[in-house]
Amino acid sequence: MISKIKIAVRCIAGIFAYLASSMATASVVTVENYEYPITDRFVATVVGTPTEYEAKLPSIPFEQRSIDIFPDRKTPDVFFYGKELLYSVALQDNESPLIFLIAGTGASHEGGKNRNMAKAFYQAGFHVVSISSPTFNNFVTAASYTGVVGDAKKDAEDIYRVFEKIWAELADDIEVSTFNVTGYSLGGFNAAYVAKLDETRQIFNFENVLLINPPVSIYNSISLLDRMINNIPGGMDNFDKFFNNLMRAYTNVYKESADAIGDDFLYKAYKALNLKDEQLAALIGVSFRLSSASLIFTSDVVVDFGFIKPKGLILNRYSNLTEYNEVANRIGFTDYYHEFFYPFYKETDPDVTRDEFISAISLKEIEEYLRSTDKITVMHNADDIILQPGEIEFFADVFGKRATIYPTGGHCGNMSYRDNVAHMVAAFTDGGTP
Amino acid sequence: MMFLILRAFIASLILSLAACASYPPQKPASDYPEPIFPAKRILPPGHDDQMSVYDPWEGMNKHIYNFNYHFDKTIFLPVVRGYKTVVPDFARTGIHNFFKNFDDMLSAVNSLLQLAPEKTVQSTGRVLVNSTMGLFGLIDVASMWGIPRPMEDFGQTMGRWGVGQGPYLVLPFLGPSNLRDGVGKLPDFYVRSMIQDEVLSDDVRIATTVAWPVDTRANTSFRYYETGSAFEYRMVRWLYSTKRKLDVEQ
Numbered sequence: 016m017i018s019k020i021k022i023a024v025r026c027i028a029g030i031f032a033y034l035a036s037s038m039a040t041a042s043v044v045t046v047e048n049y050e051y052p053i054t055d056r057f058v059a060t061v062v063g064t065p066t067e068y069e070a071k072l073p074s075i076p077f078e079q080r081s082i083d084i085f086p087d088r089k090t091p092d093v094f095f096y097g098k099e100l101l102y103s104v105a106l107q108d109n110e111s112p113l114i115f116l117i118a119g120t121g122a123s124h125e126g127g128k129n130r131n132m133a134k135a136f137y138q139a140g141f142h143v144v145s146i147s148s149p150t151f152n153n154f155v156t157a158a159s160y161t162g163v164v165g166d167a168k169k170d171a172e173d174i175y176r177v178f179e180k181i182w183a184e185l186a187d188d189i190e191v192s193t194f195n196v197t198g199y200s201l202g203g204f205n206a207a208y209v210a211k212l213d214e215t216r217q218i219f220n221f222e223n224v225l226l227i228n229p230p231v232s233i234y235n236s237i238s239l240l241d242r243m244i245n246n247i248p249g250g251m252d253n254f255d256k257f258f259n260n261l262m263r264a265y266t267n268v269y270k271e272s273a274d275a276i277g278d279d280f281l282y283k284a285y286k287a288l289n290l291k292d293e294q295l296a297a298l299i300g301v302s303f304r305l306s307s308a309s310l311i312f313t314s315d316v317v318v319d320f321g322f323i324k325p326k327g328l329i330l331n332r333y334s335n336l337t338e339y340n341e342v343a344n345r346i347g348f349t350d351y352y353h354e355f356f357y358p359f360y361k362e363t364d365p366d367v368t369r370d371e372f373i374s375a376i377s378l379k380e381i382e383e384y385l386r387s388t389d390k391i392t393v394m395h396n397a398d399d400i401i402l403q404p405g406e407i408e409f410f411a412d413v414f415g416k417r418a419t420i421y422p423t424g425g426h427c428g429n430m431s432y433r434d435n436v437a438h439m440v441a442a443f444t445d446g447g448t449p
Numbered sequence: 450m451m452f453l454i455l456r457a458f459i460a461s462l463i464l465s466l467a468a469c470a471s472y473p474p475q476k477p478a479s480d481y482p483e484p485i486f487p488a489k490r491i492l493p494p495g496h497d498d499q500m501s502v503y504d505p506w507e508g509m510n511k512h513i514y515n516f517n518y519h520f521d522k523t524i525f526l527p528v529v530r531g532y533k534t535v536v537p538d539f540a541r542t543g544i545h546n547f548f549k550n551f552d553d554m555l556s557a558v559n560s561l562l563q564l565a566p567e568k569t570v571q572s573t574g575r576v577l578v579n580s581t582m583g584l585f586g587l588i589d590v591a592s593m594w595g596i597p598r599p600m601e602d603f604g605q606t607m608g609r610w611g612v613g614q615g616p617y618l619v620l621p622f623l624g625p626s627n628l629r630d631g632v633g634k635l636p637d638f639y640v641r642s643m644i645q646d647e648v649l650s651d652d653v654r655i656a657t658t659v660a661w662p663v664d665t666r667a668n669t670s671f672r673y674y675e676t677g678s679a680f681e682y683r684m685v686r687w688l689y690s691t692k693r694k695l696d697v698e699q
Contacts, residue, residue: 122677252493309678313679323488325484328481335507337683341488342492345491
């Protein structure tokens with residue numbers, strides 16, 4: 016009886032949702048009365064969401080596991096700990112839909128953003144499987160087939176293989192009704208290509224897919240991020256001084272406020288310090304640079320390319336890596352694409368030009384698919400800092416009503432804001448149209 | 450039983466320290482073809498290492514770092530997982546508060562030694578409130594009241610009176626430290642034992658020697674080799690040193 020009422024209520028709600036969506040004349044869902052409190056795109060990106068605006072989420076049984084993706088592969092000794100891929104799960108007792116979460120550039124399966132999403136989806140009744148970004152050190156050593164990541168299709172194949180192997184381990188223990196996938200930033204971009212791949216492989220037949228703040232063209236976005244580091248006065252050579260000054264200023268704020276360092280620490284520090292956009296951009300640039308430096312060195316060691324480590328030189332777990340670290344910190348991600356990624360893949364695909372290589376790593380490459388499928392929805396921000404001017408239009412154009420563009424939030428800054436968390440969950444529970 | 454395990458591990462620690470010879474000697478990097486981005490072209494002449502920390506014992510430190518990872522993986526973390534499964538949430542919180550109350554006592558002593566009146570008053574206040582109204586420290590009433598928690602140890606006290614950090618040091622089981630902070634753990638430990646001898650019954654004291662390290666590990670999120678940085682040892686070393694520098698300054 017109760018279930019019948021539930022079904023009836025759902026039908027009515029569905030009809031209303033349909034009427035509401037058909038009445039919207041604009042081709043993209045724009046958001047009104049949006050009360051996310053930070054209007055500066057750089058502040059939003061760095062600070063995120065102040066606690067009082069966050070969705071209230073429970074603590075969940077989020078458990079780390081590991082899996083050997085390539086049992087026959089030998090891991091370089093300097094990354095001896097990266098033989099197995101680490102991931103995490105939060106599993107329901109009953110039959111439930113399953114959602115895969117893909118982290119953003121350089122981020123781990125248990126980083127803050129994935130953890131938060133895991134809470135939201137677990138609370139909504141999903142099995143959650145969270146994986147690191149293909150650009151994360153552990154993914155490169157344990158799960159990248161070639162060892163050189165950053166290609167849209169090859170990364171999707173790696174991720175798909177990981178999903179399959181994890182599912183093979185979980186299949187005996189849990190019952191799954193549908194499979195779903197989401198990711199933020201580069202993880203959102205990956206999710207689109209994984210969905211496309213699933214159409215031919217058909218192992219999961221994903222029910223719904225949500226892309227959160229994805230880039231359009233990887234190369235455009237990394238060019239923007241690479242340049243942000245120039246906001247450090249004196250460039251990367253003054254990184255330590257810049258960072259120390261910032262830390263010292265934070266410490267003074269901390270001392271004056273006499274509060275324990277809580278989730279709002281960054282927000283309070285930002286308010287008290289009155290940081291300028293250039294300083295925030297520098298911080299974002301540094302954070303991105305540390306991720307890319309790690310990725311570049313990892314790939315260089317795994318395939319022995321001779322990029323910053325001399326070809327043939329074997330490092331072990333006790334080797335001093337200082338010099339490689341210093342060089343890697345000074346190399347942009349664009350350098351990696353031109354001098355490593357492109358020559359590496361050109362060997363197997365000699366006819367493709369540099370420009371073709373780069374332009375292929377874009378959502379535009381699979382635009383036709385993205386237009387035609389109705390399982391993919393997008394959650395984005397009009398002021399995202401990783402998009403070139405005008406790129407946001409791509410989502411309105413291609414996804415139409417399946418794209419929701421929030422007016423503020425920067426790059427992923429609003430992901431734990433209550434409305435956005437509700438949106439994320441609704442994208443998978445209300446037939447894909449929140 | 451515990452002693453057997455401990456002895457096995459100390460033996461393996463010594464073995465791992467002696468194992469340097471197991472890697473074949475390498476030709477110097479200059480004997481290999483130059484990479485696409487060689488240091489001599491990329492690094493400006495006379496540049497400073499941006500994240501340098503004095504680490505003359507790097508070889509030994511890396512072996513201990515590696516040992517700690519294996520100890521974590523095979524013993525420490527499984528025990529912590531068992532602890533989290535068996536002991537319910539509220540009890541673990543109580544146990545944690547109980548130990549933090551002793552930390553507060555040490556902070557009070559160290560704040561006094563640093564001649565820092567505000568911190569001394571705060572730490573002492575916390576101990577008084579939590580030991581009485583908080584039922585021997587099991588409930589952190591002081592935090593509910595918003596009394597700040599200064600965290601002062603003997604390493605910081607020495608820093609306050611001008612002692613530098615000295616060489617970076619990775620301690621077996623305990624992790625990143627430096628010579629000053631490592632030495633500072635001894636008087637802290639001594640004072641702590643004295644207080645515990647005074648206020649705890651024998652049974653409870655024996656229980657705490659096992660429970661304290663488990664509680665500490667359960668409340669430390671750091672995992673060896675899981676930061677995702679290919680340069681983790683260096684990154685952790687720099688972050689630790691920077692943090693300790695700021696701890697002393699404030």
